[in-house]
Amino acid sequence: MANAVARDVVLPSHRDGGQAQYLAAPAPADCADDRLAEVLAWARAHLHRPLPVAELARRALMSNRSFACRFAAATGTTPHAWLRSLRLSRAEELLETTDLPVEEIAHRVGYGSAAVLREQFVRRRGVPPRTYRRAFTNTP
Numbered sequence: 001m002a003n004a005v006a007r008d009v010v011l012p013s014h015r016d017g018g019q020a021q022y023l024a025a026p027a028p029a030d031c032a033d034d035r036l037a038e039v040l041a042w043a044r045a046h047l048h049r050p051l052p053v054a055e056l057a058r059r060a061l062m063s064n065r066s067f068a069c070r071f072a073a074a075t076g077t078t079p080h081a082w083l084r085s086l087r088l089s090r091a092e093e094l095l096e097t098t099d100l101p102v103e104e105i106a107h108r109v110g111y112g113s114a115a116v117l118r119e120q121f122v123r124r125r126g127v128p129p130r131t132y133r134r135a136f137t138n139t140p
Contacts, residue, residue, distance in 0.1 A: 033074050035060050040082075047087055047110045053079045083110075088124055091117060095133040102129050 039060045043051055056079055057067035071079050087109040094105045106117035121129050 033070065035062075036070060036074050043083065044086065047083075047090060048108055049110060051083055051110065084120065084124070087111065088120060091121065091129065092125075092132065092136075095129055096136045105129070 039056050042059060043056060053068065054064055056071075057064045060067050060070075062070065068079060071077075071082070075082055077085075090109045091105050094100055094108065098105075100108075101114075102117060103114040106112070106114045109117070111117040111120070118128055121127070121132070125132060127135075
């Protein structure tokens with residue numbers, strides 16, 4: 001209960017000295033463009049796979065350049081940044097709700113290794129996955 005309340009007020013239940021504040025970084029909002037919306041939904045369902053922009057553009061029936069421009073106009077970000085945010089949000093969810101090893105979480109969210117997930121997690125969230133898990137694990 002304390003972790004849930006702490007999460008709601010953007011504070012961890014325990015804060016180590018000098019530790020960065022935890023902030024939710026949700027993926028940017030979806031778009032009204034039906035063709036892009038279908039691609040975004042497909043990408044969410046296939047996070048475990050490599051998702052190059054060329055494949056997303058092909059699924060949207062657009063050139064890479066047109067896709068990137070329409071994607072940015074619709075979501076306010078790049079496809080790469082959107083995927084990274086989505087993957088990290090999903091990794092946070094798995095860290096909070098499962099006991100899966102970081103290597104398995106990395107695989108499930110589309111990173112090639114736990115090392116890559118750790119690097120991205122620290123860069124974007126300010127702490128390694130293990131520290132995040134300790135602070136935000138949903139315990140009874």
